[in-house]
Amino acid sequence: MADSAIQIGELSRRTGCNIETIRYYERIGLMPAPPRRGRYRSYGADDVGRLGFVRRARELGFTLDEVRALLGLAVGGNASCAEVRNLAASHLKDVRARIADLKRMERVLADSVRDCDAGQDPGCPLLDALGAAARVA
Amino acid sequence: MADSAIQIGELSRRTGCNIETIRYYERIGLMPAPPRRGRYRSYGADDVGRLGFVRRARELGFTLDEVRALLGLAVGGNASCAEVRNLAASHLKDVRARIADLKRMERVLADSVRDCDAGQDPGCPLLDALGAAARVA
DNA sequence: GCTTGAGTCTGTAGTCGCTACAGATCGTAT
DNA sequence: ATACGATCTGTAGCGACTACAGACTCAAGC
Numbered sequence: 001m002a003d004s005a006i007q008i009g010e011l012s013r014r015t016g017c018n019i020e021t022i023r024y025y026e027r028i029g030l031m032p033a034p035p036r037r038g039r040y041r042s043y044g045a046d047d048v049g050r051l052g053f054v055r056r057a058r059e060l061g062f063t064l065d066e067v068r069a070l071l072g073l074a075v076g077g078n079a080s081c082a083e084v085r086n087l088a089a090s091h092l093k094d095v096r097a098r099i100a101d102l103k104r105m106e107r108v109l110a111d112s113v114r115d116c117d118a119g120q121d122p123g124c125p126l127l128d129a130l131g132a133a134a135r136v137a
Numbered sequence: 138m139a140d141s142a143i144q145i146g147e148l149s150r151r152t153g154c155n156i157e158t159i160r161y162y163e164r165i166g167l168m169p170a171p172p173r174r175g176r177y178r179s180y181g182a183d184d185v186g187r188l189g190f191v192r193r194a195r196e197l198g199f200t201l202d203e204v205r206a207l208l209g210l211a212v213g214g215n216a217s218c219a220e221v222r223n224l225a226a227s228h229l230k231d232v233r234a235r236i237a238d239l240k241r242m243e244r245v246l247a248d249s250v251r252d253c254d255a256g257q258d259p260g261c262p263l264l265d266a267l268g269a270a271a272r273v274a
Numbered sequence: 275g276c277t278t279g280a281g282t283c284t285g286t287a288g289t290c291g292c293t294a295c296a297g298a299t300c301g302t303a304t
Numbered sequence: 305a306t307a308c309g310a311t312c313t314g315t316a317g318c319g320a321c322t323a324c325a326g327a328c329t330c331a332a333g334c
Contacts, residue, residue: 049268052268053267053268056266056267056268057267059242060242060245060246060267061239061242070264070267073264074264074267080261081253081260081261081264084253084261084263084264085250085253085254085261085263088246088249088250088253088263089250091246092243092246092247092250095239095242095243095246096243098239099236099239099240099243102198102232102239103236105196105197105232106229106232106233106236108197109197109225109228109229109232110229112225113222113225113226113229116218116221116222116225117222123218124217124218124221124222126221126222126225127207127210127211127218127221129193130193130194130197130207130211131186131190131193
């Protein structure tokens with residue numbers, strides 16, 4: 001592999017990951033501390049790959065701890081595919097639960113806004129939904 | 138109104154709000170500092186109502202700043218119903234955006250898990266989705 | 275009267291995943 | 305020589321809690 005060393009700014013550009021975030025990942029051990037050219041961090045193709053992986057996993061909503069686990073499994077070769085699957089499946093459950101939560105919120109909010117637009121209510125439909133009226137000091 | 142003074146533990150029980158959280162709300166000015174009986178906080182029916190309101194608004198996903206605004210509007214009477222409506226509508230937009238985000242995640246995750254269960258793939262479908270393979274060091 | 279236990283008090287620090295500085299230093303172009 | 309941009313370290317802030325430690329108060333039981 002030729003001399004493909006890049007600085008942190010270029011790594012940031014290539015991965016779409018904020019510079020401060022890259023240094024943060026290094027601090028918490030998610031990215032390895034790269035060698036230095038002078039005092040500047042010097043990254044290679046591996047780092048671009050690894051950081052891209054982290055970023056995509058984050059976009060799928062994995063926590064940093066989960067990303068750490070995924071990275072460990074990814075390095076271990078595809079023997080660990082079943083473990084990856086389980087991690088993903090459990091995360092998927094989380095995501096679905098969050099969607100369900102948000103949908104419940106959505107329904108109540110949408111109903112209140114609709115009732116408000118209808119303007120029949122004597123009070124305020126949303127405040128009523130929140131149990132306001134006489135109860136709030 | 139008779140002597141319905143309660144302590145923080147009872148307020149917590151009645152609203153389902155953690156004691157530490159109640160004190161936190163007081164610190165940030167979301168709940169008023171109640172009078173003391175000795176050195177213990179002494180709450181009344183108003184506080185139960187107000188804290189219940191806060192809790193329900195939080196359950197609908199409003200931020201504490203939004204809750205603060207809602208509380209202000211709730212106190213002002215229903216003259217401010219339009220403002221409440223706008224706050225809710227803008228929050229609803231947020232909620233819907235978050236749902237859309239999560240659904241995108243859900244789709245990718247579900248696909249990967251399904252592919253993994255099919256077990257046709259030479260590598261690991263999820264790791265592939267993350268762009269792993271040769272790219273992760 | 276004395277102890278025990280539950281409840282409450284204050285103050286501070288931790289969580290997660292960044293983000294935003296301040297102030298120093300480095301490397302290059304003019 | 306100097307200006308400019310990129311990078312460096314270290315620290316503090318966000319939101320919304322949560323989790324202590326260590327002191328205190330209060331009522332009941334023996």
